[in-house]
Amino acid sequence: MAPLTWFRRHLVVIFGLLTLGYLLLPNVVVTVFSFNDPAGRFNYAWNEFSTDAWSRPCGVDGLCASLALSLQLALWSTLAATVLGTMTAFALARYRFRARGAVNSLIFLPMAMPEVVMAASLLTLFLNMGARLGFWTVLIAHIMFCLSFVVTAVKARVMSMDPRLEQAAQDLYAGPAQTFLRVTLPIAWPGIAAGALLAFALSFDDFIITNFTAGSTVTFPMYVWGSAQRGTPVQINVVGTAMFLVAVLVVVVSMAVGNGRKRMKA
Amino acid sequence: MSSATLTGTPPPPPPATPAAARRTTPRRRRGRLTPYLLLLPGLLWLLVFFALPVIYQASTSVQTGSLEAGYEVTWRFATYTEALADYWPHFLRSVVYAGTATVLCLLLGYPLAYLIAFRAGRWRNLIMILVIAPFFTSFLIRTLAWKTILADGGVVVETLNTLHVLDVTAGLGLTDGERLLATPLAVVCGLTYNFLPFMILPLYTSLERIDPRLHEAAADLYARPATVFRRVTLPLSMPGVVAGTLLTFIPAGGDYVNADLLGSTDTRMIGNVIQVQFLRVLDYPTAAALSFILMAVILVVVSVHIRRSGTEDLV
16 A cells, blocks of 8 residues: 555544644653652753652642642532532423523533633622632532533433333332332433532632632642742642542543443343 | 522423423322422522622622722723723633634544544544543643643754744744743643543544444445545534534633743733732722623623524533
8 A cells, every 4th residue: 555545544543643642741741740850949841850759749738738628629519519410400301390491501501601700700709798718618619510510411311211111110019219219320320420520520620710719728729820830849740640540540440340231231 | 590490380281292201200290399399409509609699790890999998889881891991902812812722622623533433443442531531630730731841942842943833933923932831822732732622522422423324325425535524424523513612612711721821921811811800909890890791702602602503412
C-alpha cells in the first residue's frame, strides 16, 4: 500500500490520537513534575529528580487539611444531591403533572449557566441574608449544582426501564415497597451510581462557586489557586497524580463490574 | 417554576399517548400526591438556592449606596449602561475566546469521538477511560501544567520559534514577541483543553447511535468516503454537535481561571471582571449588573439552540 493511501485511510485515527495526546499531556507533566525538586518557590521548571514530595505528601502547611475538607464536602454534597436528585428524577420520569416543562427548565438551567453567574448570585443571596460564609454555604452551593447532574443521569436510566418488570412483580403479589426495593431500585442503580460519581467529582473539583461562597474556608482547589500566587509546592502534583490513578482505578473496576454483570446475564 | 406547581392540585389526566399510558401504572395514578412529594425537596432547593439568588442579584443590580451606608433599590439602570461602556472589551474578548475555543474543540474533538465510536474496536473502553480520567484530577493543577508546557524557552516555544510560527502569530496579535505564556493564544489553548471532554462526550453519544450499516449503504450507492461523511455521518451527529457546542461555549464564556493563570492583564475576560468586582472591589451593583448581562447573553444563546433541537434531548 502506498504511504499516502495508508495515511488517508487512517487520517481519523491519527488526528484522534493526537487529540488524545493533547488531553493527556498535562497529566503526564503533572506526574513527571511530582518527582521534581524545584529550584525556586514555583514548580514550573525541571531542576532535579527527587522522591521527597511522595515521601512527605502532607509536608506543606494546610494542604492535607484542605484535602480533608474537600473530601468531607464532596461526600456530604454527593449524599444529599443523590437522594434529592433521585427523588426528583423518579417524579419526572414516572409521572405526568402540571408544569412539567417548567420543572425541566429549572433543572436544566443550572447546567446551562456559567458558574461565575451562579456563584455571584448565590453570594448576593448569602450577603443579603447575612449568612456567615464557610463550610455550610459551600455545602449548600455544591448540593445545588450537583443536583441537576444527578437528576439527568438517573432520569435517563429510569426512562429506559421496562415498566412491565414492575407490573410483573406486582402480579406476583409484591407490595409497593417490595417492588421498589427488589425491582425498581436495582434497575435504576447504575444511573444513581453514575450520578453520584459525577456529583462527587464536580464537588471535589469545584473552584469558581467555592471561591465565591467559601469566605476564608480553604478547600483543596482553593489551596491550589492560592499556591499559584504564593508558590506551588511539589505535593500538589503528588495529590494530582494520585487522584488520576484513583480515578482510572475506579473507572476500570466499575467497567469490569458492569461487564461481569453483562456476561452473567448472557 | 411558580409555587403553584408544588401545591396538591390534582394533575390533569395523563395524555392519551401509548407511551405515557404504559409508563403510568394504575396503582400510581391513584397516588396523586406522590409526584409532588417526590419533587418537593429537590425543587425547593433549586428555587431557594438557584432561582431566588437570581432575583436577589437582579435587585442588587439596580441598587445604589455604599458598603458602609448600606444599599437601597433606586432603579438606577445607568449601572447597566456604565458597566457595558466600561467593560465591553471584556465581553467581546470572552465571546471571541470562548467562540474560538469552541470551534477548536469541535475540530479536535470530532476525530477522537469518531475514532472511539467507529474505529477503536477493542481499544474503545481504554480510550474512553483516558478521555474521562483527567476529569477527576483537579483542573487547576492541570491548567498549571500548561504553564510548564508553554514556558519561555520550553520545547514548545523553542520549536515554534525555530519554525517562525510565533513571528506569524505575533504579527496577528495572538502572541507577544517570542512568548506564548501571558498571550491570548495561551488562554485559548487552556480553554480548549479544559472544555474538550464536554465536546467529546456528547459527540460520541450521538455518533455511537448511528447504525454503521448506513455507512455501508451509502458506500454501496457509490458515495465516496467524504460524501458519506458529509451527507450521512455529519447530519446524524448534529444533536451531539449542538449539545457539545453549548457545553463548551457556556462554561468557557464565563471562565476566569484560564485567563488568570495563563494570560495577562490584557487577556482579562468578563469572568475576571465579575470576580474582581465581587470579591475585591466590592462594587456589588456593578458586579451584579455585569453578571446579569452575561446571564442574559447566555440565556439567549441557549434558548435559540434549544428551540432548534428540543429540550428533552439536552436534559
